[in-house]
Amino acid sequence: MTDKPFDLPNPDPRPEGEVEELKHIWATPRGFGLLTAVNNTVIGTLYIGAAFLFFVLAGILALLMRTQLAVGDNSFLSQDLYNQIFTTHGTTMMFLFAVPAVEALGVMLLPQMLAARDLPFPRLSAFAIWAYIIGGLVFFSTVLYDLAPKGGWFMYPPLTLTEYQPGNNADFWLLGIGFIEISAIAGAIEIIVGALRTRPPGMTLAKMPIFAWAMLIFAAMIVFAFPAVILATMLLEIERAFGWPFFTAALGGDALLWQHLFWFFGHPEVYIIFLPAAGLVSMMIPTMAQTPLVGYRLIVVALIATGFFSFGLWVHHMFTTGIPGLSLAFFSAASMAVAIPSGIQVFSWIATMAAGRRRFRITVPSLFILGFLFIFVLGGLTGVMVAVVPFDFQAHDSYFIVAHFHYVLVGGMVFPLFATFYYWAPLVSSRMLSERLGKWAFWLMFIGFNTTFFPMHITGLAGMPRRVWTYPSNLGWDLLNSISTAGAFIMAAGVGVFIIDLIRNFRFGEGGPENPWGAGTLEFLPNDVYSTRSIPHVTSLEPLWDRPGLSREVDAGHHYLPNAPTGRRETLVTSAVEAKPQYVLQMPGPSWTHLVAAAGTAGFFLLLTIKQVPLAIASGVLAVGACLVWTWELDRPSQGEVEVAKELRLPTYITGPLSHSWWAMVVLMLVGASLYVSYFFSYLYLWTVSPEVWAPAGAPALPSLVYPGLSAVMLILGAGCMLWCGRILPENGRRHWGGMALLVIAAALMVGAVGLEIWGHWHTGLQPTDSSYGAMVYMASVLEGQIAFVVAIMCLFAVARLLTRQLTAQRRVTFDNAALLYYYAVGQGLFGLLLIHGFPRQLG
Amino acid sequence: MDDRKSSRQMIGTYVFLVIGPILWAINLTLIYGAQSSLCASNALPAWAIQVLVGGICLFLVACGTGAMLRPETVLAGLTSASPPKHQWPFLRGAMRLLTGLSILAMTYFGLAALFVAGCGSLR
Numbered sequence: 028m029t030d031k032p033f034d035l036p037n038p039d040p041r042p043e044g045e046v047e048e049l050k051h052i053w054a055t056p057r058g059f060g061l062l063t064a065v066n067n068t069v070i071g072t073l074y075i076g077a078a079f080l081f082f083v084l085a086g087i088l089a090l091l092m093r094t095q096l097a098v099g100d101n102s103f104l105s106q107d108l109y110n111q112i113f114t115t116h117g118t119t120m121m122f123l124f125a126v127p128a129v130e131a132l133g134v135m136l137l138p139q140m141l142a143a144r145d146l147p148f149p150r151l152s153a154f155a156i157w158a159y160i161i162g163g164l165v166f167f168s169t170v171l172y173d174l175a176p177k178g179g180w181f182m183y184p185p186l187t188l189t190e191y192q193p194g195n196n197a198d199f200w201l202l203g204i205g206f207i208e209i210s211a212i213a214g215a216i217e218i219i220v221g222a223l224r225t226r227p228p229g230m231t232l233a234k235m236p237i238f239a240w241a242m243l244i245f246a247a248m249i250v251f252a253f254p255a256v257i258l259a260t261m262l263l264e265i266e267r268a269f270g271w272p273f274f275t276a277a278l279g280g281d282a283l284l285w286q287h288l289f290w291f292f293g294h295p296e297v298y299i300i301f302l303p304a305a306g307l308v309s310m311m312i313p314t315m316a317q318t319p320l321v322g323y324r325l326i327v328v329a330l331i332a333t334g335f336f337s338f339g340l341w342v343h344h345m346f347t348t349g350i351p352g353l354s355l356a357f358f359s360a361a362s363m364a365v366a367i368p369s370g371i372q373v374f375s376w377i378a379t380m381a382a383g384r385r386r387f388r389i390t391v392p393s394l395f396i397l398g399f400l401f402i403f404v405l406g407g408l409t410g411v412m413v414a415v416v417p418f419d420f421q422a423h424d425s426y427f428i429v430a431h432f433h434y435v436l437v438g439g440m441v442f443p444l445f446a447t448f449y450y451w452a453p454l455v456s457s458r459m460l461s462e463r464l465g466k467w468a469f470w471l472m473f474i475g476f477n478t479t480f481f482p483m484h485i486t487g488l489a490g491m492p493r494r495v496w497t498y499p500s501n502l503g504w505d506l507l508n509s510i511s512t513a514g515a516f517i518m519a520a521g522v523g524v525f526i527i528d529l530i531r532n533f534r535f536g537e538g539g540p541e542n543p544w545g546a547g548t549l550e551f552l553p554n555d556v557y558s559t560r561s562i563p564h565v566t567s568l569e570p571l572w573d574r575p576g577l578s579r580e581v582d583a584g585h586h587y588l589p590n591a592p593t594g595r596r597e598t599l600v601t602s603a604v605e606a607k608p609q610y611v612l613q614m615p616g617p618s619w620t621h622l623v624a625a626a627g628t629a630g631f632f633l634l635l636t637i638k639q640v641p642l643a644i645a646s647g648v649l650a651v652g653a654c655l656v657w658t659w660e661l662d663r664p665s666q667g668e669v670e671v672a673k674e675l676r677l678p679t680y681i682t683g684p685l686s687h688s689w690w691a692m693v694v695l696m697l698v699g700a701s702l703y704v705s706y707f708f709s710y711l712y713l714w715t716v717s718p719e720v721w722a723p724a725g726a727p728a729l730p731s732l733v734y735p736g737l738s739a740v741m742l743i744l745g746a747g748c749m750l751w752c753g754r755i756l757p758e759n760g761r762r763h764w765g766g767m768a769l770l771v772i773a774a775a776l777m778v779g780a781v782g783l784e785i786w787g788h789w790h791t792g793l794q795p796t797d798s799s800y801g802a803m804v805y806m807a808s809v810l811e812g813q814i815a816f817v818v819a820i821m822c823l824f825a826v827a828r829l830l831t832r833q834l835t836a837q838r839r840v841t842f843d844n845a846a847l848l849y850y851y852a853v854g855q856g857l858f859g860l861l862l863i864h865g866f867p868r869q870l871g
Numbered sequence: 872m873d874d875r876k877s878s879r880q881m882i883g884t885y886v887f888l889v890i891g892p893i894l895w896a897i898n899l900t901l902i903y904g905a906q907s908s909l910c911a912s913n914a915l916p917a918w919a920i921q922v923l924v925g926g927i928c929l930f931l932v933a934c935g936t937g938a939m940l941r942p943e944t945v946l947a948g949l950t951s952a953s954p955p956k957h958q959w960p961f962l963r964g965a966m967r968l969l970t971g972l973s974i975l976a977m978t979y980f981g982l983a984a985l986f987v988a989g990c991g992s993l994r
Contacts, residue, residue, distance in 0.1 A: 231955075331892065332972045335892035335895060338896065339896075352991045356987050360979040364976040605957075711904075
């Protein structure tokens with residue numbers, strides 16, 4: 028689909044010096060200053076490098092495990108060490124490699140594919156990356172000090188409760204991973220707003236690159252899936268630390284609650300990993316076949332459908348836990364239904380290759396893609412097998428499952444990732460990777476992978492359970508296990524060849540060959556530190572194929588924003604559907620603040636794990652302080668309207684529903700809502716399991732309705748204060764004491780409402796350690812208290828902006844964001860009061 | 872253009888695109904939530920639960936079918952605007968395909984209500 032010809036946005040020759048100015052403004056800091064860099068190519072490469080490092084480290088752990096399992100009755104590793112290695116391998120692969128790697132590709136490639144100067148919140152990306160690197164390294168290193176968790180990457184209670192796992196090992200997992208998930212959510216917010224609002228003019232939804240669609244859906248899935256596991260980790264850590272019995276059956280808890288919350292995240296996680304990889308494949312195949320993707324709309328539909336359906340599959344991990352048969356039937360049906368959109372994609376890829384078969388080039392990326400198709404389809408087929416409930420009952424917890432999910436995850440993500448390394452390396456490296464070494468790497472990995480994991484199907488069907496340290500050598504499993512171990516080392520050799528290729532050929536920097544594969548998409552436009560010289564007007568899905576002169580036009584500055592009219596970093600923000608230019612976003616540059624914030628946040632969580640509470644608090648204060656300095660620098664005043672094209676002038680400051688920060692705040696509220704919905708589910712779930720501990724019969728009488736009534740009034744009054752304050756913000760930059768007073772009162776009312784709610788329950792004698800009911804009641808206040816804390820800080824921050832005359836009726840993004848979150852907190856608080864005080868009364 | 876109207880159009884268009892999967896998600900939430908709670912509390916006989924599940928599925932399938940037949944009306948309801956001219960074939964086609972897939976999935980689930988006991992367990 029190609030639009031009609033158009034006039035160049037900037038047809039006249041550009042004045043000299045613009046390129047030099049862009050280079051100066053977007054220059055990457057050198058030396059130690061490199062740590063402060065926020066450019067997507069720099070931090071994206073760092074992000075991918077860190078993820079790859081974790082892949083290698085977790086792979087080494089896999090080799091140790093395979094060595095232990097090579098023969099029966101082996102004692103190469105002790106049982107305890109094996110459990111630590113096995114847990115760290117799974118956790119690292121899932122949380123420190125797979126999700127970060129695809130998020131890293133989003134951070135690095137998305138702005139290039141959208142020809143944006145950068146994603147809209149570059150410091151947020153940098154924060155997420157540093158938080159992940161610091162947290163990830165500390166977490167991984169626990170395996171070296173006998174401090175690694177031992178409960179498997181799924182950490183099922185009751186095995187992971189203090190009674191069965193004393194010490195800090197499990198806490199490292201709970202706090203470390205919870206923290207890394209927060210980093211993933213930060214990245215997801217960035218990607219959503221980036222894909223929706225920084226597309227180039229003309230790039231409507233029907234012309235968005237498939238990878239952008241995939242990343243949009245990936246990030247949306249993170250927003251809805253990750254809060255469930257964040258809540259789960261909070262509940263388990265609180266039970267371990269303070270004895271609130273969410274998972275202890277004797278006090279009305281239920282270990283299966285963990286499984287529900289974990290798999291509500293865990294199953295979408297598989298697709299969170301797979302969809303971006305599928306998006307990458309959809310970008311590479313048309314280039315290799317030199318023909319447009321067959322069934323673009325079908326692939327978009329398949330991506331969206333997979334994203335949704337993946338949320339209806341979590342119970343298929345729990346088929347054997349005694350769930351009602353009718354529910355099993357629903358989840359079995361959903362597990363099979365998800366094969367339809369996955370199949371659509373596979374057929375589209377095959378059709379594209381068939382359409383361009385005369386031109387299809389067998390390069391290293393092509394080989395990895397073909398390997399991916401073979402392996403992923405096999406994994407998908409065994410997935411349909413285990414979706415059949417009776418078969419699952421037989422295969423559950425056996426090596427068949429290990430084979431299945433490695434076929435899906437390695438086939439669905441690792442092979443496309445290696446194709447990506449070879450295909451997109453020229454964007455950040457001045458040299459291409461070697462075709463010869465790449466082919467060696469592929470064949471070793473492909474043969475090694477299948478030698479490792481195919482026999483596991485048979486081992487599993489022969490009855491070998493998964494998660495075992497060793498096995499008796501007289502059960503007929505030895506030979507198959509030995510073959511698997513040999514395959515693992517062959518695969519490792521393939522990865523080793525790739526590392527040699529990287530060392531020999533990867534050189535970070537510009538000057539790589541321009542569009543070496545003959546691709547049709549924007550990331551292969553001439554690039555520099557500022558991305559493209561001008562932001563192109565897009566008229567088709569493959570603009571470089573359909574407009575052969577586009578590279579020259581863009582490089583000559585004939586498209587949008589060919590310069591830096593505000594003299595700072597900036598990019599173009601467009602509308603989310605039609606991609607019409609709306610305003611010029613002033614972006615932040617390099618800074619230490621995000622790095623200090625990341626280190627402080629990591630320190631807070633990790634010091635808390637080893638019970639160094641004062642140090643943890645100090646670290647948390649440091650993180651909050653750094654965040655405040657960071658945000659203080661963001662809300663720059665308007666520079667008036669600037670020219671981005673001939674006869675097109677755009678504002679440089681926008682607030683309200685059109686602004687990118689409003690969209691980010693809405694996404695953040697969706698994260699909060701997802702977390703609270705998970706809590707709501709948990710509350711009702713524990714009630715269905717143990718109604719006997721619930722009020723009014725099984726617990727102290729509820730507090731008088733005066734308490735929740737007063738809390739509700741305080742919340743509503745607080746919202747009124749915010750509303751009023753928004754109306755009286757000063758027109759000119761004068762200090763407005765009334766506005767400041769309203770903000771302080773609003774913050775106090777919010778905190779007071781939470782305090783009153785806690786006091787009301789405490790007053791009745793209800794303790795959070797009494798039963799799962801007590802724990803759930805106080806947990807509502809914990810969740811509301813968290814958000815109240817953030818809202819209070821934001822209100823006080825707005826007070827400081829008013830005090831320094833930086834908050835006015837026009838320059839008000841700081842206030843609008845605080846108000847938006849305040850209203851959300853009020854809504855959540857009122858719902859919580861209704862649940863905690865209304866539901867038990869309804870029962871009684 | 873009014874900010875809020877523009878923002879509503881943007882968000883409304885995305886919701887329009889995924890209206891079918893949203894119906895599917897409602898279906899799953901209602902059925903899984905309601906069935907488990909009702910079974911746990913013995914509030915209804917098993918046959919009534921089967922009827923309830925089937926009824927929910929039928930209603931949501933009907934909503935989805937209606938959306939597929941009258942996409943302009945759905946979009947207008949969500950955005951208070953006429954369809955974007957250049958993108959309408961893409962948006963309408965993708966929305967219909969997604970809704971069709973969702974109807975298939977809901978029907979697939981719903982069939983279980985005909986064959987499986989309302990609250991029976993396999994173990």
